[in-house]
Amino acid sequence: MVELSVKTEVTGSRKRKAETTVKATKRVTKKAKSDLKPLESRTVGSKLIMGAHVSIAGGVHNAIPNLLHIGQVTSSPLANAFALFLKNQRKWDNAPLDPEYATLFIDGCKEHGIKPGDCCLPHGSYLVNLAHPDAARKKQAYDSFLDDLTRCHKLGIKLYNFHPGNANASTREEGIKIIAENINKAHKDSATGEVIPVLETMASQGNTIGGTFEDIAAIIEHIDDKDRIGVCLDTCHVFAAGYDLRTPETYAEVISRFDKIIGLKYLKALHVNDSKAPFGSCRDLHARIGTGYLGLRAFHNIVNDERLHGMPMVLETPIDVVGSNGKKSEDKSIWAREIKMLESLVGMDIESAEFEALEKKLHEEGKGERERIGEQVEKKKAKQKQVKAPKSKKKAKKVESESEEDEEDE
Numbered sequence: 413m414v415e416l417s418v419k420t421e422v423t424g425s426r427k428r429k430a431e432t433t434v435k436a437t438k439r440v441t442k443k444a445k446s447d448l449k450p451l452e453s454r455t456v457g458s459k460l461i462m463g464a465h466v467s468i469a470g471g472v473h474n475a476i477p478n479l480l481h482i483g484q485v486t487s488s489p490l491a492n493a494f495a496l497f498l499k500n501q502r503k504w505d506n507a508p509l510d511p512e513y514a515t516l517f518i519d520g521c522k523e524h525g526i527k528p529g530d531c532c533l534p535h536g537s538y539l540v541n542l543a544h545p546d547a548a549r550k551k552q553a554y555d556s557f558l559d560d561l562t563r564c565h566k567l568g569i570k571l572y573n574f575h576p577g578n579a580n581a582s583t584r585e586e587g588i589k590i591i592a593e594n595i596n597k598a599h600k601d602s603a604t605g606e607v608i609p610v611l612e613t614m615a616s617q618g619n620t621i622g623g624t625f626e627d628i629a630a631i632i633e634h635i636d637d638k639d640r641i642g643v644c645l646d647t648c649h650v651f652a653a654g655y656d657l658r659t660p661e662t663y664a665e666v667i668s669r670f671d672k673i674i675g676l677k678y679l680k681a682l683h684v685n686d687s688k689a690p691f692g693s694c695r696d697l698h699a700r701i702g703t704g705y706l707g708l709r710a711f712h713n714i715v716n717d718e719r720l721h722g723m724p725m726v727l728e729t730p731i732d733v734v735g736s737n738g739k740k741s742e743d744k745s746i747w748a749r750e751i752k753m754l755e756s757l758v759g760m761d762i763e764s765a766e767f768e769a770l771e772k773k774l775h776e777e778g779k780g781e782r783e784r785i786g787e788q789v790e791k792k793k794a795k796q797k798q799v800k801a802p803k804s805k806k807k808a809k810k811v812e813s814e815s816e817e818d819e820e821d822e
């Protein structure tokens with residue numbers, strides 16, 4: 413990674429440090445990094461718009477070499493999908509978008525045939541809770557949200573993914589109304605252009621809003637301009653929340669429920685993650701594709717669903733590896749291979765030896781983690797049962813804070 417002279421975010425999955433500091437005095441190079449070669453070639457003619465959450469360390473323009481690094485697209489008009497943070501996702505105060513970086517981002521997209529309006533899906537700040545009823549907190553959250561949408565507009569990005577919020581300080585109904593109110597207000601601000609806020613489905617923990625399709629539908633119901641609202645389905649989250657994507661039948665059933673309750677026309681994007689935690693566990697723990705409790709068949713269902721072709725699909729799978737020196741680092745080639753593999757699943761016969769071998773290999777790879785987390789989930793369940801009934805409110809709070817300590821994914 414290049415030296416940074418700004419504090420900024422790092423990508424994707426958890427345990428990223430919120431701030432990558434700085435080799436203090438070194439000036440930022442305003443040229444995008446060009447030394448990164450693609451780790452994999454992409455599948456020519458693939459129907460998928462697929463990518464990962466890339467870093468903007470050093471400036472938003474650096475997203476471009478970072479996304480090309482995990483797989484160069486050769487087939488127009490489709491391109492890599494990608495996610496990024498528009499600013500530090502764990503800080504309230506951020507420097508404004510540097511216009512020079514913005515220009516470099518836009519030029520970089522043009523140069524490589526990337527249409528940020530179609531394939532970029534930024535991820536919102538983790539601090540923002542658009543459901544907060546308190547006036548000062550509400551303003552702080554709204555201002556950050558508005559700032560993100562404004563940044564999208566300036567960068568030519570059309571979709572903006574965020575976690576809807578939580579009802580820790582309100583009732584669920586009130587929280588849902590406040591979220592919609594904030595979105596309606598942002599829609600009316602011309603600085604947000606035509607940017608579409610995209611509600612991410614959540615893993616349904618405690619007071620989190622968005623863990624059910626009903627929550628999402630309720631928010632949309634309160635939106636005035638329904639052309640400017642969307643949904644991002646996170647495969648790990650919905651699975652943890654009790655929506656089963658594993659077999660063709662259950663998958664079809666979930667999508668048809670989505671259609672009935674929310675409306676498929678609102679589905680704009682997917683976060684493509686396997687789950688380290690079992691079905692219905694409400695735990696948000698992303699696993700590499702095929703290694704978790706979802707398994708490869710779930711992703712075969714997804715990539716072969718023509719209704720989803722052309723939508724940005726973004727990996728947020730863990731790529732941390734521990735080197736022989738015991739140090740952790742990121743291995744981006746994992747994403748490059750996952751993308752290539754997902755592309756290869758389109759049209760692959762699920763009965764074929766090729767599929768079965770791949771499924772078996774990945775399933776084996778994830779065995780340790782599945783067992784470890786599976787045990788954790790069972791233990792927690794047992795503990796919850798032991799606590800004698802109704803102090804439910806207090807208990808619910810306790811469980812929530814415990815799960816926060818677990819460092820869930822996003």
Ligand SMILES: [Zn+2]
Pocket residue numbers: 612646683728822
């Ligand atoms: Zn996600």
